[in-house]
Amino acid sequence: MAAATHAIVGATGAVGRALAQRVVKRGGVPLLIGRSADKLDALAKEHGNAPILVADCAEPESIAEAFKGADADMSSIAAYAYCAGSITLKPVRRASLADFREAFDLNTLSAVEVLKAIEKPLKKNKGACVLFSTIAVQQGLPNHAVVSAAKGAVEGLTRALAAEYAASGVRFNAVAPSLSKSAMAAPMLEKEAIAAALAKAHPLGRLGEPDDLAALADFLLSGDASWITGQVVGVDGGRFAVA
Secondary structure (H helix, E strand, O other), X not given: OOOOEEEEEOOOOHHHHHHHHHHHHOXXXXXXXXXXXXXXXXXXXXXXXXXXXXXXXXXXXXXXXXXXXXXOOOOOEEEEEEOOOOOOOOOHHHOOHHHHHHHHHHXXXXXXXXXXXXXXXXXXXXXXXXXXXXXXXXXXXXOOHHHHHHHHHHHHHHHHHHXXXXXXXXXXXXXXXXOEOOOOOHHHHOOHHHHHHHHHOOOOOOOEOHHHHHHHHHHHHOHHHOOOOOOEEEEOOOOOOOO
């Protein structure tokens, strides 16, 4: 039986890389998807020349064409993780319509376009899908209007897709993290005092690591989570639920 292929969008990011490592460790094949061919090539070599696909998720209209031109065999795709995303933090009075549209395109619309491109094998293989939200959807935070709006749409999308695809046996869940270490978060963590204060805002006393998020995504994509769908699961060091 051929190993299941996991389509990982945003594969060269911190969480995508961590998830790819987990997939390979348990015998799966990662289909590495991102916008930088050079970074994808380098990552593919780390994982036995895993298949890659270059696609720019900042432009949802380009996704279908990117998948049509793919060299990789799509028929064995049984899991899909959309790890691409953005964190636009600014007061709403300074947020432009373009800010909101760009965030929606990247975080939400491209996730849908990728799904459309791989829907057939996901249905055939009764696959599982994971999207990424943020605790800022459920917990109001200043300067988070842009990202909260986009990720709020992701949560609604997750539940709607779970309902729409349930009869096909395809599961949809979302991971809602708090602040974790990544290239996107790096500007917020440059100053040691600020990073320490942000860590203390979490009851467990630390920031998230990429593998904390990847571990949950890996579980939700696995057969161990075969009766879980339509859920938004927090991985946040207790920040949302614990005083």
